[in-house]
Amino acid sequence: MSQDSEKDSQFSSSPCPQDKIIFDAERGEYICTETGEVIEERAIDQGPEWRAFTPEEKEKRSRVGGPLNQTIHDRGLSTLIDWKDKDAMGRTLDPRRRLEALRWRKWQIRARIQSSIDRNLAQAMNELERIGNLLSLPKSVKDEAALIYRKAVEKGLVRGRSIESVVAAAIYAACRRMKIARTLDEISQYTKANRKEVARCYRLLLRELDVEVPVSDSKDYVTRIGSLLRLSGAVMKTAAEILDKAKTVGLTAGKDPAGLAAAAIYIAALQNDDRRTQKEIAQVAGVTEVTVRNRYKELINELKIQIPTQ
Structure with a gap:
């Protein structure tokens, strides 16, 4: 809810017009500019205690930390003592200070991982x-x-x-x-x-x-296989269209999506005269040549696809 909507709901019972009520930040009071009536006092300002007049000044005065990182066990909330042997001014630490900093780092790591x-x-x-x-x-x-x-x-x-x-x-x-x-x-x-x-x-x-996982789509594999084989965008577009037709007639049900994508790419490469062998495509897709060959035969027979003569 915005500040204006909160103010409207808060002072809806007041006889003063809503657009005439202002907030005095110094006194913490809501005042009607027409009658001078103090509608509410000792209001808590939820904003920062500082003021800024330019975006640069606001960014400079803002006090926020870095975003949470889910791939760190403590989400990146704790500090980290670095291995560098220099102080904040860039001066090299003497050996005694360096050993002291190493001890700090050791105990700081132990403090981070307790349970x-x-x-x-x-x-x-x-x-x-x-x-x-x-x-x-x-x-x-x-x-x-x-x-x-x-x-x-x-x-x-x-x-x-x-x-x-x-x-x-x-x-x-x-x-x-x-x-x-x-x-x-x-x-x-x-x-x-x-x-x-x-x-x-x-x-x-x-x-x-209760993790909701969508059904694996064979089209998701087309871009990756095609990029690894350095195929053109036209080949990958044709392969995606072949898979859409196969899905419409129910050919994709119960089939390995990677094998279907590999077969569609093989057909699309032949149609666009950018030929790749079944062995090459199978290796990139992570399936066997037999899988590519079987899916290839099913697609061309069921979808009546014409393959140009070699």
Whole structure:
């Protein structure tokens, strides 16, 4: 609710017109400019105690910290003593001061991580950052995965399970929610846990946390596969149109979206004379050549697609 609407609802019973009521910040009073009546006194000003007349002055006087970072175990609220051996003026510290600063850093790190939950989150966030960087995931996906993992910790779902498995499952769930094309096999290969364990943890997160995950769309894989193969935009557009037609006739139900996208890209590349082999596409998509070949035959037969002669 805005300040004007709050004032209107607060002084609706006053005989003074609403547009004639002003606030005296020095006295903390609401005054009617027509009659001079003090309508309310000792009002609390919710704004800052300073004044600014330009945007630059307002930004300079504002006292706010950095935004919360979900991928840090304490969300970035605590301070961090750096390893630099210089003071605030840029002067090099003498050896005695340097050792003293190292002791401060050691105790500050110990103070940040006190409980078992803090230790768990610190290890999990490091693992999440590592896997996210290897998969080239955007920050929004890593933040979403961190939120899912925190909910799992609060519910006690991590106890008795591998931290790596739960982190990988949270990343996969975040990728599905944000429509980032990453398969379970891709995520599992960067962890010590196998695919079966990560899939088990993923199903657990969906069941216990009520995480809503949309159905995987094969079109989400087209852009990624096409960019890795350095295909033109026309090829990727044609592949997306083929998948739309396949979805209309019900060909995509129960099929691996990555395999369908790979087959559509293979057909689109042939139609646009930008040929790639089934082996190349299968390797990039993370599926077998047999899958690409079977989906290719289904698409051209059911959709009556004409393939140019080689």
